[in-house]
Amino acid sequence: MTEFILDDFLPYRLAVLASAASRKLAAIYGAEHGISIPEWRVLCHLSQVEQVSVREIHARVDMDKSKVSRAAARLAAAGYVRKAPDPEDRRLVALSLTPAGRRLMDEIAPKALAFERRMRAALAPEEAAAFDRALDKLLASLRDAPAEAD
Numbered sequence: 001m002t003e004f005i006l007d008d009f010l011p012y013r014l015a016v017l018a019s020a021a022s023r024k025l026a027a028i029y030g031a032e033h034g035i036s037i038p039e040w041r042v043l044c045h046l047s048q049v050e051q052v053s054v055r056e057i058h059a060r061v062d063m064d065k066s067k068v069s070r071a072a073a074r075l076a077a078a079g080y081v082r083k084a085p086d087p088e089d090r091r092l093v094a095l096s097l098t099p100a101g102r103r104l105m106d107e108i109a110p111k112a113l114a115f116e117r118r119m120r121a122a123l124a125p126e127e128a129a130a131f132d133r134a135l136d137k138l139l140a141s142l143r144d145a146p147a148e149a150d
Contacts, residue, residue, distance in 0.1 A: 014138075021119065022037055023037075024115070025040075025112060025115050026040065028111050028112075028115060029108045029111065029112070032107075032108075032111075033104060033107070033108060035075075035104075036071065036074075038063060038067045038068065038070070038071035039071045039074060039075055040108075041057075041061045041063060041071070042057055042061070042068060042071045042072055042075060042081070042095075043075065043080065043081075043097070043101060043104065043105055043108075044061075044105075045057050045060055045061055046081065046095060046096060046097045046101065047097060047101075047102070047105045047109075050096060051084075051094045051095065051096040052094065052095055052096075053086055053089075053092040053093065053094055053095070054068050054069050054072060054092070054093060054095065055092060057072075057095070072093075072095050075101065076095075079098060079100045079101075080097065080098055080100055080101035080104055081095055081096070081097060081098060081101055082095070082096050082097070082098050083095055084096070
């Protein structure tokens, strides 16, 4: 049998790292602003664009469409997101941040960036640069390669 050590398995290690970082950051914005991880991801994506569909957010943030839809609905109910028919495809809903949503991002973004700085402080500058390059390569290789079994 092939030796398989879960703690050395790169996809597992990346998932654990991402989950731990998300949970720790969520403790900050969740406690102060009452938003969930899916809501945070939708807010972040919307802060980068004028208007976008649930389908586009789903593709960009790699979250189930149903989670994106529920997060968008909660954010709309809270007054942070505006929903409107997509001007190019009436079957889709276009989402955009309201002024209150932009203010919320303006409050949370500095805390998120400070959290990122604390994470990066665990690495020397050259390690951080190498890590960024490695992540870029891994993301590109997964984005471009078909799934295949060996």
